[in-house]
Structure formats: C-alpha cells, structure tokens
Amino acid sequence: MTDAALRIAIPEPRPRGAPLWLRRRPELVLTPLVFLVLVALWQAVAWSGVVSAFVLPAPSAIAASLVAGLRSGLFLQHGLVTLAEAAAGFAIAVAAGLVVGTLIAEIRLLERTVYPCLVAIQTMPKIALAPLLVVWFGFGPGSKIAVAAIISFFPMLVTTIAGLRDTDRGRLDVLLALGAAPLRCLVSAKLPGALPHVFSGLSIAAVFALTGAIVGEFVGASAGLGYLIVQANARLNIPQVFALLLVLGGIGVLAYGTIQALRRRLLFWAPKEERSSP
Amino acid sequence: MATPLIAVRDLTKIYPTARGEQVQALSRVNLDIRPGEFVSLVGPSGCGKTTVLRILAGLIRDYAGSVSLRGQAMRGPSKDVGVVFQDANLMPWRSAEANVMLPVEVLGLDRKAMRPRAKELLAMVGLEGFERKLPNELSGGMRQRVAIARALIHDPALLLMDEPFGALDAMTRDTMNVELGRIAARSNKTVFLITHSIAEAVFLSDRVLVMSSRPGRIVEDIRIELPRPRDLDIIASPIFSSTVVRIRRLLDGEDATALPSIAH
Amino acid sequence: MATPLIAVRDLTKIYPTARGEQVQALSRVNLDIRPGEFVSLVGPSGCGKTTVLRILAGLIRDYAGSVSLRGQAMRGPSKDVGVVFQDANLMPWRSAEANVMLPVEVLGLDRKAMRPRAKELLAMVGLEGFERKLPNELSGGMRQRVAIARALIHDPALLLMDEPFGALDAMTRDTMNVELGRIAARSNKTVFLITHSIAEAVFLSDRVLVMSSRPGRIVEDIRIELPRPRDLDIIASPIFSSTVVRIRRLLDGEDATALPSIAH
Amino acid sequence: APALGQALAKSSFGPTTTDISTGHAAHSSLPRALGYWREEGLDVEVFGIAGNTAGLQLITNNNIDFISISGDQILMARNQGMAIKAVYMHARQPINRIVVPKAGGVTSIAQLKGKTLGIPVLGPQPYATAAFQEAGLDIEKDIRQVATGTGAPALLALRRGDIAGWISWDTAVAALENRGMEFTELRPSFFGDLFGNAIITREALLRENPALVVKMCRAIAKSVHFGLTNPEAAIRIHWQLYPQTRPQGGDPAQVMAEAKRVFLSRFSSYALEGVTKYGESLPSQWARLKQQMVAANELPADHDLNAAFDGSFIDRINEFDRDAVAAQARSWNG
Amino acid sequence: MWREAAPPLIFVVLLLAAWEAGALWGGLDPLIMPAPSEIGEQLVLGFSSGVYPLHLGVTLAQSLAGFVIAVAMGVGIGALISISPLVERTLNPFLIAFEAMPKIALAPLVIVWFGYGMGSKIVLAAVIAFFPVLVSTILGLRACDPGRLDVMHALGASRGQVFRMVRLPGALPFIFSGVNVAVVFVLLGSIVGEFVGAKAGLGTLILYANENLETARTFSILAMLAALGLLLHFGVAALRQRLLFWAEPRRGTPGH
Numbered sequence A: 001m002t003d004a005a006l007r008i009a010i011p012e013p014r015p016r017g018a019p020l021w022l023r024r025r026p027e028l029v030l031t032p033l034v035f036l037v038l039v040a041l042w043q044a045v046a047w048s049g050v051v052s053a054f055v056l057p058a059p060s061a062i063a064a065s066l067v068a069g070l071r072s073g074l075f076l077q078h079g080l081v082t083l084a085e086a087a088a089g090f091a092i093a094v095a096a097g098l099v100v101g102t103l104i105a106e107i108r109l110l111e112r113t114v115y116p117c118l119v120a121i122q123t124m125p126k127i128a129l130a131p132l133l134v135v136w137f138g139f140g141p142g143s144k145i146a147v148a149a150i151i152s153f154f155p156m157l158v159t160t161i162a163g164l165r166d167t168d169r170g171r172l173d174v175l176l177a178l179g180a181a182p183l184r185c186l187v188s189a190k191l192p193g194a195l196p197h198v199f200s201g202l203s204i205a206a207v208f209a210l211t212g213a214i215v216g217e218f219v220g221a222s223a224g225l226g227y228l229i230v231q232a233n234a235r236l237n238i239p240q241v242f243a244l245l246l247v248l249g250g251i252g253v254l255a256y257g258t259i260q261a262l263r264r265r266l267l268f269w270a271p272k273e274e275r276s277s278p
Numbered sequence B, C: 001m002a003t004p005l006i007a008v009r010d011l012t013k014i015y016p017t018a019r020g021e022q023v024q025a026l027s028r029v030n031l032d033i034r035p036g037e038f039v040s041l042v043g044p045s046g047c048g049k050t051t052v053l054r055i056l057a058g059l060i061r062d063y064a065g066s067v068s069l070r071g072q073a074m075r076g077p078s079k080d081v082g083v084v085f086q087d088a089n090l091m092p093w094r095s096a097e098a099n100v101m102l103p104v105e106v107l108g109l110d111r112k113a114m115r116p117r118a119k120e121l122l123a124m125v126g127l128e129g130f131e132r133k134l135p136n137e138l139s140g141g142m143r144q145r146v147a148i149a150r151a152l153i154h155d156p157a158l159l160l161m162d163e164p165f166g167a168l169d170a171m172t173r174d175t176m177n178v179e180l181g182r183i184a185a186r187s188n189k190t191v192f193l194i195t196h197s198i199a200e201a202v203f204l205s206d207r208v209l210v211m212s213s214r215p216g217r218i219v220e221d222i223r224i225e226l227p228r229p230r231d232l233d234i235i236a237s238p239i240f241s242s243t244v245v246r247i248r249r250l251l252d253g254e255d256a257t258a259l260p261s262i263a264h
Numbered sequence D: 001a002p003a004l005g006q007a008l009a010k011s012s013f014g015p016t017t018t019d020i021s022t023g024h025a026a027h028s029s030l031p032r033a034l035g036y037w038r039e040e041g042l043d044v045e046v047f048g049i050a051g052n053t054a055g056l057q058l059i060t061n062n063n064i065d066f067i068s069i070s071g072d073q074i075l076m077a078r079n080q081g082m083a084i085k086a087v088y089m090h091a092r093q094p095i096n097r098i099v100v101p102k103a104g105g106v107t108s109i110a111q112l113k114g115k116t117l118g119i120p121v122l123g124p125q126p127y128a129t130a131a132f133q134e135a136g137l138d139i140e141k142d143i144r145q146v147a148t149g150t151g152a153p154a155l156l157a158l159r160r161g162d163i164a165g166w167i168s169w170d171t172a173v174a175a176l177e178n179r180g181m182e183f184t185e186l187r188p189s190f191f192g193d194l195f196g197n198a199i200i201t202r203e204a205l206l207r208e209n210p211a212l213v214v215k216m217c218r219a220i221a222k223s224v225h226f227g228l229t230n231p232e233a234a235i236r237i238h239w240q241l242y243p244q245t246r247p248q249g250g251d252p253a254q255v256m257a258e259a260k261r262v263f264l265s266r267f268s269s270y271a272l273e274g275v276t277k278y279g280e281s282l283p284s285q286w287a288r289l290k291q292q293m294v295a296a297n298e299l300p301a302d303h304d305l306n307a308a309f310d311g312s313f314i315d316r317i318n319e320f321d322r323d324a325v326a327a328q329a330r331s332w333n334g
Numbered sequence E: 001m002w003r004e005a006a007p008p009l010i011f012v013v014l015l016l017a018a019w020e021a022g023a024l025w026g027g028l029d030p031l032i033m034p035a036p037s038e039i040g041e042q043l044v045l046g047f048s049s050g051v052y053p054l055h056l057g058v059t060l061a062q063s064l065a066g067f068v069i070a071v072a073m074g075v076g077i078g079a080l081i082s083i084s085p086l087v088e089r090t091l092n093p094f095l096i097a098f099e100a101m102p103k104i105a106l107a108p109l110v111i112v113w114f115g116y117g118m119g120s121k122i123v124l125a126a127v128i129a130f131f132p133v134l135v136s137t138i139l140g141l142r143a144c145d146p147g148r149l150d151v152m153h154a155l156g157a158s159r160g161q162v163f164r165m166v167r168l169p170g171a172l173p174f175i176f177s178g179v180n181v182a183v184v185f186v187l188l189g190s191i192v193g194e195f196v197g198a199k200a201g202l203g204t205l206i207l208y209a210n211e212n213l214e215t216a217r218t219f220s221i222l223a224m225l226a227a228l229g230l231l232l233h234f235g236v237a238a239l240r241q242r243l244l245f246w247a248e249p250r251r252g253t254p255g256h
Ligand SMILES: Nc1ncnc2c1ncn2[C@@H]1O[C@H](COP(=O)(O)OP(=O)(O)OP(=O)(O)O)[C@@H](O)[C@H]1O
Pocket: B015, B016, B017, B023, B024, B025, B044, B045, B046, B047, B048, B049, B050, B051, B052, B086, C136, C137, C138, C139, C140, C141, C142, C167, C169, E250
C-alpha cells in the first residue's frame, strides 16, 4: 500500500494547529472577518460614488459618528431608555402571548372566534396606530411600551399555539390517565413540550420589541435611540443615523443571544444535534 | 361473587384514518374483571389490545358499547389507576426519579414522604444509581423500567399494563415478573396485563383472555388453575405447559398444529 | 478463514451526561464478524448493546479503540447496511409503504422497480392492506414490522438489528424468526442481532455473544453447533436447550443456579 | 409647443409629503391634467416622499429631479455640502402655524409658557423656535412638546385639553377647522419676512439642462395662476387625478367648501404679494431665514447665502400669457 | 362546513352589533371608533367609485410578492444556516442586527435601490416578514427527532437528502408558525413602505383619510387590510392542513 493510500485510509480527524478556543468557537474570528469584508465592500461602494454619501455614508464617517456618540455617553443614555421600553414591552408581550395563546390552543371555540380577530387586529399598521396609542397611554414611555408589546405579542401568540398543538400524545396520555386536570396537563406536559416552539417566538419577539420601541419613539418621544434617529435625520446627519442603526443592531444581537442562552439552559433535555450527526 | 371492577359490554371501536377510511379495531368485545383479579390479554400484533387498554384507562371515549368501572359507567380516567403504556412516554425534561414522582405531584400527595418510595421502586426495577439521569441518557429497557416504577408509585388499586416488559432481557424480565406477581398479591391489586409472552401470561394470571384480530374479538377466556403463591418452579408443572400450548393453539388458529415455538 | 467483515478492537465508549458526569457504556469490547455470519448479542438491559450497534452503524464516532469494516477503518455509515433500530423511527408523514421505500429513494434506486418488492416485504411482515396507513394509525408491533421491512428493502449485505421483534406477539415473532433465518441464508447476509430472547439468539445464530453490564464487556462468545437449515423442530433438540441454559447461566452471573425461566 | 409624436423628456417632481392633498395641486395634478408640462415637452412623474430628508437624499442621488422643500432645510442641506439650489420660491409665506383653540382665550405666544403643545412629528421646529424666542420663551424649556400626528389624534388631544395648542402646517390646521375646531393663530412679528418653501434641484442639472428648470417651473407657475383664479376647478381636477383624496360621501356642497378651505390655506401663500413674478424671491427673506437659523445654532454665521438660490430663471418662467390661463380657469367645467 | 363556520360568524355578528350599539347609545367617539354601519358605508362608496379596488389590488400584489419572497428567503437562508452551525454563528448576528434596525430609517436606501414603485414596497415587506420565518425555520430544523436522523445517517444519506426527507418535513410545524407571523408582518411591511412614499396602495389611502379626519374611512381601509390578513391567514391554514395532515391531533381522543 502506498503512502498516499494510507493517508486516505486514516484521515486526520481534525485539522491540527489551530488553538482550542478557535476550534471550539471559530465564529469569534469569522464574524469579525465577515464584518470587515462587509465594511470594505461598503467603503468601496462609498468611494465609487455609485450611491450618494447622503444616502449611504462611508463606513469611516459612520465609525467616527459612532465613536463620538459612544464617547459622549449620549448613545448609552438613550440606549438605556429604548432598552427599558423594549424590555417592558417584551415582558408584557410574552406574558400576554403565553396566556392568550394557551387559551386559544386549549379552547377550540376561541381558536375559531378570537384568533381570527387577533390576526385582523394585528394587520393594523402600528405607525398608523401609534398616535392613537399616544392618546391612550400618554406621551411618556407608556405608548412606546405599548407599541413594543403589540408588535412582539403576535409571534409569541402564534408560536405558543403551535407549540401546544405539537404536544406529544403519549406524554399527555400519561397525565390524562392519572385524571390530571387540564391545568396540570398544561403545566406538566404541554407547556414544557411547547418550549422549543415558544423559544422561536421569544427570539422573534425580542428583536421585534426593539423595533416596536423605536417606532413608538419615532412618533413622539423626548429620549431614546428612535428619538435620536429622528433628530439626526431631520438635521441631515446621515452618518449618525447609521451609527444609531448599528447600535440598535448590536442591542438586537445581544437580546437574541440572551434568549438563545436561556434556550440552551431550559432545553437541556432536548436531543442534542451533535449526538447523532456523524 | 363480587360485582366486577370492570365490565365491558359489546365494545366496538372504529378509528377514522387520515385518508378518510375507517379501521374497525374492536368488534363486540365483552369482558369482566373482578377486584383483585389478575387478567392478561394476549393476541396477535395489531388486534386491538392497546385499544382496549386505552378505553379502560379512559383515554378513548368515542366507542360503541358500554364500559363500567366499579358498577358505574366510565366517564374518563380515574385516579386510582396506574398505567404502563406500550411506549415509555417519559417526560424528557424530568430525571428518572422526577418521572417516577410525576403521579405524586399530579395527585397532590406528600412529595417528601414519597421520595424514598420512588427511590425504592427505582431500585426494584434495577435502576439504582440512575435516579438523576435524563430519559435520553437511558437505554430503551431502562426507560421502560422507569415507566413501570411510575405506574406503581401511587399504589393504585388497578394496574393497566401494555407490554411492560417488552424491551427487557430474559433475566430482568423474570425478576420483574416475580416482583409484579408479589406486588399484586400483597396489596391485592387488580391487574390487566397485555403481553406477548404466553408463558408470562400464564405464570402471572388468574385468567388469560385470548383475542383474535381484524376485527378484535375475545375468542377465549381461560382460567389458570395454578395454585398461588407461584414461583418460577411452577413452569415445570404439566398444567403450565399444557395451558401454554392450548393458548398457543388458539392463537395459531383452528387449523394450526401445535408448532414448537421459540417465543412463549 | 476470510477476513472479518467487522473487526472491533478494544472498543470503549464513555457518554457525557447533561449533569456533567460520565457514563462508561463499553469497556474494551472485542468482536469479529465474518461475512455471511449470523451473530447475536445478548445481555442485560442497559449493558451497552445499542451502543455497540450504533457504533457499527457508523452513528457514533467518538469512541476509543478501533472498528473496521471490510478491513478498512470505519469512517461513517455504509450504504450496504440495513439497520433496525430499537424504536421504529418511522417518518410520521410517510405511509407505511413510503417508509419502506425510504432507502430506495435515499440510495437512488429505481423506485418503480422496487415498489412491488416493498409490497412483498410488507406482506411478509403481515401488513398487507396497511400500505397506505400512516405510522400513527398503526399499532406498536405494526410499526416495528414496517421498520423491519424498511431495513430489508435495499437487500443490504449487512443487517444490524436492535431487538427487532421486541413488540411482536409470540406467533408473529416465530414467523419472523423463520423468515429472517431464511432471508439470511438465501442471500448470504451477514447479520448482527441484538435480542432479549436467548432462544431466538440460539435458533438463528452461528455465534452468540454474551455481554455483561456496567461497563459493557463481552464475556463469552458461543458457537452454536446446530445444523442448518434449521426449522422450529430444532427447539426440541438437546443441544438447543443446553445452549440456552448455558447462556442463561452466564447472564445470571456466576453464583446463580440455573433457574427456570419464563422468558427464554 | 412640441410637435405631435415628438418624444417627451422625462423628469420627476417630489412634494415632500405622502399626503398629496389639494393644497399640492400646483405641482402635482394641475400641470399634468391641464397639459402644462406636456406643452413644455415634459413627461413628469410625481412622487410623494415622506419627509424632507428623504427628498434631499433622493435628489442628491439622482433619483428625482425637483422637490419642494422648506427654506431652512435648503440652507441646512447646503451647509452639509449637498449640491442643491433653489430655483423657484413657491410658498411666499411660512406654511407653519401656531394655533390655539379660540375658546381657550390665549392671544399671545407669551401666554403659552409652561403649557404642553402638540406637533405632528418630532424634529426641529425653526419657525416655532424663533417665534417663541421673540416672545421671550425657550421652546425647549418653557413649553412641553408632544407628538400628536395630524388628523383625528391631534383633534382629540386638543378637544380633551391634553395640549393647549398645536404647532403644525397650514393644510393640517385647515383640516381640523373643517371638523369644527376654531383656532386663533398666533403669529410672530416677522411672519411676513419669511417664506414657506421653494423648489430645488441639483446643481449638476442646473448646469447641464437649465432649460428643464424653466419648463418644469413654468408649468407650475401657470398651475398656481389657474388655481388662484378658479379654486373649485382646481380642486375638481385634483380629485380627478387623485380620486383617493376626495372625501367619500357627505353633502357635495359642504365637501367642496371644506376642500376649498384646505386648498386656499396653501394656495393663498402662493399669491403674488409684494412681487410681480411667480417664483421670485426677495433677498431679505433669505437673510431673515439665515439670521434665525444662526441664532438657533443651526447654521454658521459665515454661511454663504448666495449659493442657495438662483433667480436667473424667473423671467423666463414667467413668460406665459396669464390672461389666457385665467380665462381657461374661469371657463373650466370638468 | 356550516358547523365550522358558524361560531366565528356568530361571534363576528355579535361583536359588530355590540359595537354598533356602543356607537349609537354608548357614546363612542366617532373620531376614535366610528360605527360599523358608517364603516360599511365607506366601504360601499370606496368600492363603487373604483378607488378601493385599485389600491387594494396594489397592496395585495405587493404583499403576496413580499410574502413569497419572505417565505422562500426565510426557509432558504434558514436551511443554509442549519446545514452548518458555523454558517449560523457567523451569519446570524448580521441578520439579527439588520432585523433590529427600523426599516423606515432605511427606506430612502430601499427606494434608491429598488425604485419608487412596487419594488421597494415588496422588498420592505419581504425584509420585515422574513425574520419570523427564518428564526422558526432554524429552530425547527434544529428540533429534529434524532431517531429519524439515525435512520437517514445509517443509510449514508447526503445532507441534501437528510434535509429534504427528514429535517424539512419535521420542521414544518415550526415553519408554519413563522409563516403565520409573516402573514401579518408582510402586510405591515408593505403599508410601511407605502407610508414612506407611494402612488397607490391601502397605506396611501390611510394617510389621506387620516389627514382629512375621515375616521370611518380609515377604519374601512383597516377593514380591507384585516380582510387581506385573514385571507392570507386562512390560505396558510389550508396549506398547513394539507402538508401537516400527519401532525394534526387525531380526533376521538379526550383532552379537548
Ligand atoms: N389512531 C389510530 N388511527 C387509526 N387506526 C388505528 C389507530 N390506532 C390503532 N389503529 C388500528 O387499530 C388496530 C388495533 O391497534 P392496537 O394498537 O389496539 O393494536 P395492538 O393489539 O395493541 O397491537 P400491538 O400488539 O402491535 O401493539 C390496528 O389495526 C391499528 O392499525
């Protein structure tokens, strides 16, 4: 047998040389790399002059604006306002989505009556609704929380219903055979079983709550990243608009990441992919 | 004679299928089970055994005919019943012990007081040391044993078991059989056992019901006249083997000769 | 003697658990299977049988020791293998027939040509008329039989079976045993069978491997000297029963006396 | 007029609002329906764009040729380095309004100290800032601003007393008056010195195709003249081209009366007062605007005003027969 | 059929009756909540004048196109991401960051790139609606039953085959919840796009009606939007019924 054949027969299990942390979490390098490539592309577009700098500012200008905003503490101060609004809206949406979703999934009559109504109501454009919400919830954070909650409620609702529908019959049988009350079935079998679905709702809602808070701020606010965006936009400070969008994107990634971390903790029992995929 | 604990009259069950057809699973099934009795149900795969058990457990409610529990028309599951399903049906998010404790929680019993019992039951089914493992960290047979322990934890008067020992090796199965016989006798439980092992049925039961397939009917009700308490030595007795052969013949159909069999 | 089809050397497998512990499932397992051989593996529940099978099927790759298939280091699943898992693992969205046809589609075989074979196999496992039913419209035993048919459809040279007949009644099981023996002999298949029935193992196998538990080790490799072809009458032969008793004793442990057993 | 069959030159115009109401007829429906653009050899597409910034972005990126936009935004854009220029002064008066409900009894801006005022959307309010400053108030500190949107939510906020007054624009105020709201308008003394908005284009376009500027704006000037002569005809024409802007149902006479109020709230600021030519602007108006913006720190003191406006097209824009247009307007029955 | 449709119909009729009563005698402010009869009248007027059908058509076309793109992209990118955890970890942050940015702020950019017509609205609608599909696809593909995967892996199935035959069908219950969310957000997206600037569509109608303080008309347009939403919703539900016949809870079992 030749050397080459031997080498084929006994393949290297893993590339050697790379440090362990890199092999474990290659994204720590890859993500910044992709980011740099994107920025380079962007900068190239900016230099080429295909798109006006007032529409798409150069990354360098955005970076400068970002650094200035972060240094002065302006972004942090307003970012916390937005974050608080989004978090409150998210919390309300999660609670309401779980409760209403459960009611709809459990009671067929509601599924056929209330659910379509909720779908219909959801189609109302939030921006059109926002001024009305201001009238109802006041000019303070209330209206922004309301927009955030309304936007993120729907993903929670839909995924809760889907999760409860996806209940494993066998597990439910165990409880039913014990004469368990509906609430007990819900708590001990259906809801834990629905968690994988609910987590997709949570992930979507976390990001949507953020956009909701911003939309609420667009309509009227005296603080928050949405307020800063409107101000910067009106003053034609487009680099700052993009810097703020980046900050928002960062918060979004953090929020999503938090939900995923929670998911890994709570779904420890879910079958691990790695186990069976060779 | 005491009133039957379970009385089934003319039970007929038809399943609708996704393609809009109908499958008749049971046709005019009649059976009585008296309190304290140990009754086994044997029959070919797909004949409707699980369907009968699910109806007795109160999990299927759209059937024709009547089912009564303790003289009253069956209106759903009862708390004093332990069920072992054909699949283990464990909650994957609960450890072995927490799975066994599930009925305790559902029935609102004293958790603290019951925890030692859960440990005992797990030890009885040979799972000492595996209390804190999750279901997907257990082997198939281990999962089934957890399910058996779960059915026993609340000491139900009626046990419904659907092939509880199907995934167990010969030795464990023997141990479990003896254990089950002992538990049933000691606490005077009523047991309804579905099994594929004729020997197991004969060894454990007061009566063995033989079911035919498509549609499922009970074709014979055989009283096992072996003395109690029974131990494994009884297998050597002529009554034991003749009963096994008789049931085997019933299952093979009228025209079949009594073939030797690998599986009893 | 031909080179072994499968050669396992010092196979050791440790599972990590959710709680950060480690479970040693296998410890220095050695085994050889020659082409055309029928080898059974028996052992107590939880001893590591399924783990061995999953490694042979190429589904687990983080183990210590070496596994080679046809003289080459195992590098993952091979197309010429049919596996019956401990659970039926059917696709709930496919009808029984479509489930059986799955390997045909995966391996890119001629669907039209294979469809009659799928029907035949379903008939062989006693599921004529159930071709278009969905898995959740079948009984437990029926599902398992679909899984057996699925493992056979592409006529693999190597069959790995994990308690394929666990959910089957005695009669169906006998039929399936005889059928499996016939298929293996006719097409000279190599079969690796995990079973809980010692009688079944002895009846079908050229060799029976006996495994001990925690950690799993192969404690005995028993050649079955019964003539081939075998039919059910062989059960009456003294070699058959003595072999069964011998394995049984091995499993019960050194200190155990040969107890009578309900389950073989 | 171009010969028949001659291809029309494509161009585009963007009112910086998505609500192209009858008040915007002069640069949307009228020049098109009356064929004024076509007579100039133009095929003009009209885009409603949400907001001044979006309009400026699209114009600098060559997506649109002309937009109408407020004076302060022009100066701010120039200051940011945008190569745009005003070519035609459209609204000769500020289109902004500071209004309070008549019933409230407020008659001067100074009385608004400490009150909550509504604005349609967030953003800088140069006109209001200056007006409050004149009254000795700091708009940031001495009053509270809340965004109410336009239309029903604003009316509701006024009715419920959530806001003591409203800072908005002419057509939006007229719409509330149509719903029975009676306002007192509070004007600063410099109201007459300012202007509302102008039509701008890119400097490059100005260089390469000055004729287009004349053609585009002449049609608009004719439309203004038409509309001022016969508002009802102009409104009907607008409704024909933009049927969605016509209120549905109601008494036709009342609907027309209400539409006229909205129409005139804007068109009256197009009227020739103090000047003789459409589009003409007075340097004092620009200077006054700059002064105000410098005071508000929106503009550096050395900002070059002359670069913002090019009045060289005004004469040619006004080369049309006003009487003929007026006659056409008076005799219009569509 | 009738038995299925009756409860929702009765419910809606009761709801409208209560609303009408509230408007008549309950002192509902017509500026906030006009009576259903007035809204109905506006619908009739809008349809008879031909204004509504045109704009309804535009929004419907935009939304349908956006919906198809959103679902295709969501499932497509989700699939790509699920193939390798590396792709997911590398790509996901960008997708999430992008999704967290308010699309209105990006609107001028979208108009620059996709034009002033339906194109930009379709893009905005698709971009907003795609995220729920993406997330649910990723999590659905990940929640795959390991036993079923074993069957495929043991046959040496290719990634594509595993995806097509096991992962995707298994993920359908998840994907459908993403699609159900997308139904609503695609409408919101095209309306947002129209708010930013458009010649036609229900969003532009809302702006006019709102500015004119024609609240009943605003509600009549919202009603059309809701009808579109329900149309899509029930369309998706019907599709779900067809594709997920195997996952529907069997009848004849208690617990409901
Ligand atoms: N949900 C269902 N829908 C349609 N048909 C069903 C359903 N459940 C069971 N059946 C059919 O009813 C018959 C009896 O099924 P059952 O599960 O009771 O059999 P069983 O005797 O328990 O079989 P096994 O020994 O294989 O478990 C079978 O033919 C099966 O196909």
